[in-house]
Amino acid sequence: MNAANSAAVVVGVDGSQPSLRAVRLAAAEAVRRHRPLRVVHGFIWPLLRVPVAPPSGAPPGVGLRERAQELVAAAVAEATTPGLTVSGEIIDGEAAAVLVGESPTAALIVLGDRGLGGFSGLVVGSVAVQVSAYADCPVLVARGEQRPDGPVVVGLDGSPASLLAADVAAEAAVARGVPLRAVHAYRHPGSSGPGDLQPLVYDEARLHDEQERLLGGWLHGLTDRHPGLRLTCRATRERASAVLAEASADAQLLVVGGQGRGEVTGLLLGSVSQSALHHARCPVEVVRGPR
Numbered sequence: 001m002n003a004a005n006s007a008a009v010v011v012g013v014d015g016s017q018p019s020l021r022a023v024r025l026a027a028a029e030a031v032r033r034h035r036p037l038r039v040v041h042g043f044i045w046p047l048l049r050v051p052v053a054p055p056s057g058a059p060p061g062v063g064l065r066e067r068a069q070e071l072v073a074a075a076v077a078e079a080t081t082p083g084l085t086v087s088g089e090i091i092d093g094e095a096a097a098v099l100v101g102e103s104p105t106a107a108l109i110v111l112g113d114r115g116l117g118g119f120s121g122l123v124v125g126s127v128a129v130q131v132s133a134y135a136d137c138p139v140l141v142a143r144g145e146q147r148p149d150g151p152v153v154v155g156l157d158g159s160p161a162s163l164l165a166a167d168v169a170a171e172a173a174v175a176r177g178v179p180l181r182a183v184h185a186y187r188h189p190g191s192s193g194p195g196d197l198q199p200l201v202y203d204e205a206r207l208h209d210e211q212e213r214l215l216g217g218w219l220h221g222l223t224d225r226h227p228g229l230r231l232t233c234r235a236t237r238e239r240a241s242a243v244l245a246e247a248s249a250d251a252q253l254l255v256v257g258g259q260g261r262g263e264v265t266g267l268l269l270g271s272v273s274q275s276a277l278h279h280a281r282c283p284v285e286v287v288r289g290p291r
Helices: 017-033 064-079 095-105 126-134 160-176 204-218 240-250 271-279
Strands: 009-012 037-043 086-092 108-112 139-142 152-155 180-186 231-237 253-257 284-287
Touching: 009 017, 009 095, 017 037, 017 064, 017 108, 017 139, 017 160, 037 064, 037 095, 064 086, 095 108, 095 126, 108 126, 126 139, 126 271, 152 160, 152 240, 160 180, 160 204, 160 253, 160 284, 180 204, 180 240, 204 231, 240 253, 240 271, 253 271, 271 284
Parallel strands: 009 037, 009 108, 037 086, 108 139, 152 180, 152 253, 180 231, 253 284
Antiparallel strands: 139 284
């Protein structure tokens, strides 16, 4: 393996069923990308000053660190695939912090949508949201259904993050041999400049045509950069979160930028990408930072 492909796909595990689904998804991604897979478990107990060794006189294998070693070994066994290099490691620290710490040298971070520590009422866990917001590489959250024949979907709004997401999604679609479906949601005409107000009356058909042209411009050159890409695009007057949730219903992957146009300055994860993590019906890849 050359240096360009040495960065690993990293998957976070905690022994939960969502994390095991993430392991299987991560293994498939690593094979597809010709990269090694690294299984990581954030071992928080030393930070809480909890004894991690077995109590005196206890049978072997009952200590917290031994249990962590067992769950990492089980995840490595789950991921083992012919031709795939898999390694596992226990790293002292809180799960989100450990995974964010892995991100500068990772090709991709993969994790489940919920973990063992999640509250029962949460749709997506705090670790998934935190890692998606702070990681220096794309983050893939395993949620929804696995549909190997479904298209890859990408949401665009013209922001730099969404344009990067379009290239990531195109690469994923070509690798999977499926079409890429690019969607753009709009609500009202945009202002023409700072301080300008949106018009109260406008031509709906003309507005739609303008948004379609915008979408086409954002996608210009994408098929040239990704030979073999089958691309469809659609602009829809609707809330972006609703459009992406609907588009994910038959997709195998939804790709979104970490922050789009109109997001509040200072937020590390935009509202649309957060909504995708909570409501998508397929795995979600959040693109931010270097690839």
